[in-house]
Amino acid sequence: MFIEITDRPITPExxxxxxxxxxxxxxxxxxxxxxxxxxxxxxxxxxxxxYEAFREMAExxxxxxxxxxxxxxxxxxxxxxxxxxxxxxxxxxxxxAVAASHRKTAFEACxxxxxxxxxxxxxxxxxxxxxxxxxx
Amino acid sequence: MFIEITDRPITPExxxxxxxxxxxxxxxxxxxxxxxxxxxxxxxxxxxxxYEAFREMAExxxxxxxxxxxxxxxxxxxxxxxxxxxxxxxxxxxxxAVAASHRKTAFEACxxxxxxxxxxxxxxxxxxxxxxxxxx
Amino acid sequence: MRxxxxxxxxxxxxxxxxxxxxxxxxxxxxxxxxxxxxxxxPRLGKSLDSAAVAVNGENAQSGVTLKxxxxxxxxxxxxxx
Amino acid sequence: MRxxxxxxxxxxxxxxxxxxxxxxxxxxxxxxxxxxxxxxxPRLGKSLDSAAVAVNGENAQSGVTLKxxxxxxxxxxxxxx
Numbered sequence: 001m002f003i004e005i006t007d008r009p010i011t012p013e014x015x016x017x018x019x020x021x022x023x024x025x026x027x028x029x030x031x032x033x034x035x036x037x038x039x040x041x042x043x044x045x046x047x048x049x050x051y052e053a054f055r056e057m058a059e060x061x062x063x064x065x066x067x068x069x070x071x072x073x074x075x076x077x078x079x080x081x082x083x084x085x086x087x088x089x090x091x092x093x094x095x096x097a098v099a100a101s102h103r104k105t106a107f108e109a110c111x112x113x114x115x116x117x118x119x120x121x122x123x124x125x126x127x128x129x130x131x132x133x134x135x136x
Numbered sequence: 137m138f139i140e141i142t143d144r145p146i147t148p149e150x151x152x153x154x155x156x157x158x159x160x161x162x163x164x165x166x167x168x169x170x171x172x173x174x175x176x177x178x179x180x181x182x183x184x185x186x187y188e189a190f191r192e193m194a195e196x197x198x199x200x201x202x203x204x205x206x207x208x209x210x211x212x213x214x215x216x217x218x219x220x221x222x223x224x225x226x227x228x229x230x231x232x233a234v235a236a237s238h239r240k241t242a243f244e245a246c247x248x249x250x251x252x253x254x255x256x257x258x259x260x261x262x263x264x265x266x267x268x269x270x271x272x
Numbered sequence: 273m274r275x276x277x278x279x280x281x282x283x284x285x286x287x288x289x290x291x292x293x294x295x296x297x298x299x300x301x302x303x304x305x306x307x308x309x310x311x312x313x314p315r316l317g318k319s320l321d322s323a324a325v326a327v328n329g330e331n332a333q334s335g336v337t338l339k340x341x342x343x344x345x346x347x348x349x350x351x352x353x
Numbered sequence: 354m355r356x357x358x359x360x361x362x363x364x365x366x367x368x369x370x371x372x373x374x375x376x377x378x379x380x381x382x383x384x385x386x387x388x389x390x391x392x393x394x395p396r397l398g399k400s401l402d403s404a405a406v407a408v409n410g411e412n413a414q415s416g417v418t419l420k421x422x423x424x425x426x427x428x429x430x431x432x433x434x
Contacts, residue, residue: 016152023172025225030170031246034155035434038164038237051433054361054426057410058433082433089161094434101174107247110167114239114434122407122426123433124362135363136432171353187352190280190345193329194352218352230353250353258326258345259352260281271282272351 001076003062005053005123007085010034010092014081022077022099029103031110035094037087041136044129051084051093054122058082061121065113073109075100080113082123093125137212139198141189141259143221146170146228150217158213158235165239167246171230173223177272180265187220187229190258194218197257201249209245211236216249218259229261273298273340277309281348282319296338302327303334305344323348354379354421358390360397362429364404367396377419383408384415386425404429 002021019032037049062080069075077099087093096113100106117123127136138157155168173185198216205211213235223229232249236242253259263272277292284290296305302325310317323346325332338344358373365371377386383406391398406413407426419425 012152012156015155016148019151019168019170020148023226025175028172028174030172032155032168032170033239033243034166034168035239036159036164036166039161052362052365053433054359054407054410054428057407057426060410090159103169103171103247103250107169107243111239111243118431118434120431121433122361122428122431124429125432126362135366135429188281188284189352190278190326190329190347193326193345196329254350254353256350257352258280258347258350260348261351262281271285271348 001066002079003059003066004081005055005058006081006083010081010083010095015092015095018079018081018095019097022079022097024077024099026101027077027099028101029106030097030099031103031106033096033110033114034092035114037089037091037093039089041127041129044127046089046127046129048089048128049087049093050126050128051087052124052126053082053084058121058123062117065116065120068116069109069113073100073105075105075109078109078113080117082117082121084123137202138215139195139202140217141191141194142217142219146217146219146231151228151231154215154217154231155233158215158233160213160235162237163213163235164237165242166233166235167239167242169232169246169250170228171250173225173227173229175225177263177265180263182225182263182265184225184264185223185229186262186264187223188260188262189218189220194257194259198253201252201256204252205245205249208248209236209241211241211245214245214249216253218253218257220259275338275341276343277305278343278345280345283316283323283346283348286315286319287313298340300338301334302332302336302338302344305338306334319348320346356419356422357424358386359424359426361426363400364397364427364429367400368394381419382415383413383417383419383425386419387415400429401427
């Protein structure tokens with residue numbers, strides 16, 4: 001159970017390590033979500049994204065999120081890593097791994113984690129697109 | 137878009153490669169499911185699992201499953217690898233990776249894939265538990 | 273005519289074989305073959321009842337008429353994943 | 354009394370700074386500070402209206418009274434993930 005905000009790339013290897021970190025012998029399911037920079041957004045051709053966090057508060061909110069998941073599903077094996085800084089197309093902005101006894105719970109909790117992260121965690125992104133840029 | 141039934145271990149590295157294989161620049165989300173052998177089942181202490189497949193038909197059914205996902209969600213970037221043979225606790229029996237433009241679709245299609253796999257793909261497992269064994 | 277019968281999982285273990293070649297009469301249906309197997313290998317009984325049938329790798333109804341060379345598979349309820 | 358103001362994302366860019374120390378009167382509320390900032394930096398106006406306020410890293414209502422040393426952050430709508 002850990003959270004991290006990092007300016008280092010979240011490589012496939014890092015995703016692998018994050019997923020492995022939540023596995024326990026009691027688990028039958030591991031669900032991993034990668035939020036990735038895609039090359040388009042509302043009709044614009046995206047070049048890159050710049051992520052900014054209010055780091056202390058974001059870490060606090062991510063820990064609250066883990067606590068919410070623990071209360072709601074009894075799941076403690078959750079890891080969330082969010083990247084900040086400038087990200088290129090195809091790079092991972094966030095990885096969330098959830099392990100649980102049963103798959104239904106793991107899917108639900110993982111999806112909740114990313115939905116909730118977007119609601120309560122003070123992180124912002126500026127889109128650099130062809131012909132301009134803007135906070136989204 | 138590929139399926140595979142294999143008797144080789146699905147290591148964390150293999151899961152990483154399967155997930156990476158479905159990523160495209162147009163995708164904002166990659167959801168990866170690992171079905172793992174857990175150490176308990178209905179109150180029994182599990183020692184290992186033996187998976188058996190009707191391989192030709194299982195491959196055909198997995199391809200049908202990919203087609204269903206394509207028709208329903210318009211998603212083509214799906215990979216499914218299912219292990220057969222003897223698996224120890226903590227080993228991955230199945231990995232499913234789904235990439236999509238948006239996360240909701242990726243989560244839905246990934247969960248559908250594992251639910252549907254269990255319904256239509258001719259694969260069976262025998263549980264070896266403390267004090268006995270049995271097909272489940 | 274000659275057909276091939278494939279058995280999986282519990283059925284394979286109960287029959288102590290995964291594959292049997294059988295000589296059957298033309299016109300035999302999948303359901304007829306099930307009844308024949310039950311008589312020949314009574315210990316398969318209950319497990320055969322809960323098995324699905326596939327002919328040449330495609331799901332089949334019990335009423336389907338078998339042809340020479342068909343591969344008929346008996347599939348206990350799946351438990352993959 | 355002295356407080357610290359933090360600005361993020363669009364607000365930070367519009368203000369051309371992420372952090373300002375300010376001297377304010379005791380009894381000032383978070384909402385009062387918002388109004389004061391709008392006057393001081395009119396170009397923040399609309400973006401300040403849609404911002405949430407956090408005091409010392411905790412979500413705060415606009416009615417909360419600030420204390421000396423407080424760190425008040427203005428948070429545009431989040432877009433992480």
